[in-house]
Amino acid sequence: MSNQIQRLTGMHDVLPDDRRYWDVIIAAAGSLTQRYGFQHIDTPILEATELFVRGVGQGSDFFVQKEMYTIQEADDSSITLRPEFTAGFVRAYISNGMHSWPQPVKLYTIGPSFRRERPQAGRLRQHSQINCEILGEEDPAADVEVMMLAMNLYRELGFRGLTFQLNSTGCPVCKPGYIEKLVAYLGDHHDRLAAIDKERLTKNPLRVLDSKEPGMDELLAGAPHIADHLCDDCREHFADVRELLDALNQSYTINFRLVRGIDYYTKTVFEVWQEGIGAQSALCGGGRYDGLAEDIGGPSTPGVGFGSGIERIVLGMREQKVDLPEVLPPPVLVAHFGGTTKISAVGMAFRLREAGIGAHLAFARRGRSMKSQMREADRHGARYVLIMGENELVQGVVAVRPLVEGEEQAVVPLSEIVTWLRERLAA
RNA sequence: GCGGGUGUGGUGUAGGGGUUAACACGUCUGGUUGUGGCCCAGAAGAUCGUGGGUUCAAAUCCCACCACUCGCCCCA
Numbered sequence: 001m002s003n004q005i006q007r008l009t010g011m012h013d014v015l016p017d018d019r020r021y022w023d024v025i026i027a028a029a030g031s032l033t034q035r036y037g038f039q040h041i042d043t044p045i046l047e048a049t050e051l052f053v054r055g056v057g058q059g060s061d062f063f064v065q066k067e068m069y070t071i072q073e074a075d076d077s078s079i080t081l082r083p084e085f086t087a088g089f090v091r092a093y094i095s096n097g098m099h100s101w102p103q104p105v106k107l108y109t110i111g112p113s114f115r116r117e118r119p120q121a122g123r124l125r126q127h128s129q130i131n132c133e134i135l136g137e138e139d140p141a142a143d144v145e146v147m148m149l150a151m152n153l154y155r156e157l158g159f160r161g162l163t164f165q166l167n168s169t170g171c172p173v174c175k176p177g178y179i180e181k182l183v184a185y186l187g188d189h190h191d192r193l194a195a196i197d198k199e200r201l202t203k204n205p206l207r208v209l210d211s212k213e214p215g216m217d218e219l220l221a222g223a224p225h226i227a228d229h230l231c232d233d234c235r236e237h238f239a240d241v242r243e244l245l246d247a248l249n250q251s252y253t254i255n256f257r258l259v260r261g262i263d264y265y266t267k268t269v270f271e272v273w274q275e276g277i278g279a280q281s282a283l284c285g286g287g288r289y290d291g292l293a294e295d296i297g298g299p300s301t302p303g304v305g306f307g308s309g310i311e312r313i314v315l316g317m318r319e320q321k322v323d324l325p326e327v328l329p330p331p332v333l334v335a336h337f338g339g340t341t342k343i344s345a346v347g348m349a350f351r352l353r354e355a356g357i358g359a360h361l362a363f364a365r366r367g368r369s370m371k372s373q374m375r376e377a378d379r380h381g382a383r384y385v386l387i388m389g390e391n392e393l394v395q396g397v398v399a400v401r402p403l404v405e406g407e408e409q410a411v412v413p414l415s416e417i418v419t420w421l422r423e424r425l426a427a
Numbered sequence: 428g429c430g431g432g433u434g435u436g437g438u439g440u441a442g443g444g445g446u447u448a449a450c451a452c453g454u455c456u457g458g459u460u461g462u463g464g465c466c467c468a469g470a471a472g473a474u475c476g477u478g479g480g481u482u483c484a485a486a487u488c489c490c491a492c493c494a495c496u497c498g499c500c501c502c503a
Contacts, residue, residue: 009494067501084503113503118428120497129503196500212499260502271503278497285503309503337461372456374463382463389461401462409462 010125
């Protein structure tokens, strides 16, 4: 044990019992995105560190708290495991000249991202996300499209009781003015702030809004709301988003304290919350990032999208006791007695599989008792054991032992076994 | 980076200074000629998280570290 190589902290093996949820989630995302007209892409897991420094922002915690996995290359360049997806999406948009594709470009991807954080329930150092983005469109309807895509994904997966949290974070025109007013208000109540919030006040004042320190609810209730300080453009955009959500009967909670940790967000920000999956209740987070493309040196391109962590969706589905479609095990096990019967058994197993019939082959380096092979078949949940014995083989037949009640053992000609099994299995 | 909890075979547990570390489940193999589930027999599998210390003697007491886990921060 002591010299055994261990799993890295914050990394998880996805075992079959969890992985079957992934299959369901990925399938649902694939079908839904197709209906919404999103195209599937993949972008590299490694990007230039500069992309995240400029895109995500130096004020973000990824950067400040050294949460990124960064590698210094021999030629002095620096590369980083993506801590989030959007910057890479926008970089791919620019790199591949997608601005000359029919606009907007609607894309989604599924894959891993990495942050060196302290793991806890629903938060891992490597986690996978479904990410959906609409690039090159500023219509509030695009915001609503990605929001509804997220909500409908959860609905299709069987979630209930989710809350949709919505806010506008303004834009470079109105945000600074709001921050000034917020800082002024909080400055007037400086003595009521916890030490950590005093620090946030100087470094990133908006962060004070999602402070969970005691007493903040009362203090922030009197704070200026961003919604009252948006510029005309942002206010109109926010109103349009709400109007469309109303028209779709999608309920939402305006949460003026919803602030996202990444610098690039403009206008719309949203999260979907679920209770009961630990402290990490955000199932999905997203928003608009109209300035990001320019930040990373591309043409001005509006964008909106969201990311949703698959591990958290799995936690949520388990919490909500969502039923999964049953995956049936192979109905057949091919047993043998070694020697030439083994060679025939191997051939039979592949023949069945090619014919579309699931089959296990009983492995046996040397001989193995029929009892042992029967036990294996039982444990695997097989319905029939094909016994490839010498007596049968010389007669050109195979003995079929059923493992379910009410069926008789049969002897079937080798040439008819596929048809025979198909008929029984269809019933 | 900071707190709390937990570390004994694959899993779940018992044992709480004395020399072959126990039990259940699981796994594997058998129970006479080629046949499952139950039952029976047997086997494999743990240097008791790691490293120090105390002691004649440590899984057991002490310290440190590490890992896992939950939470803070932050986020999916």
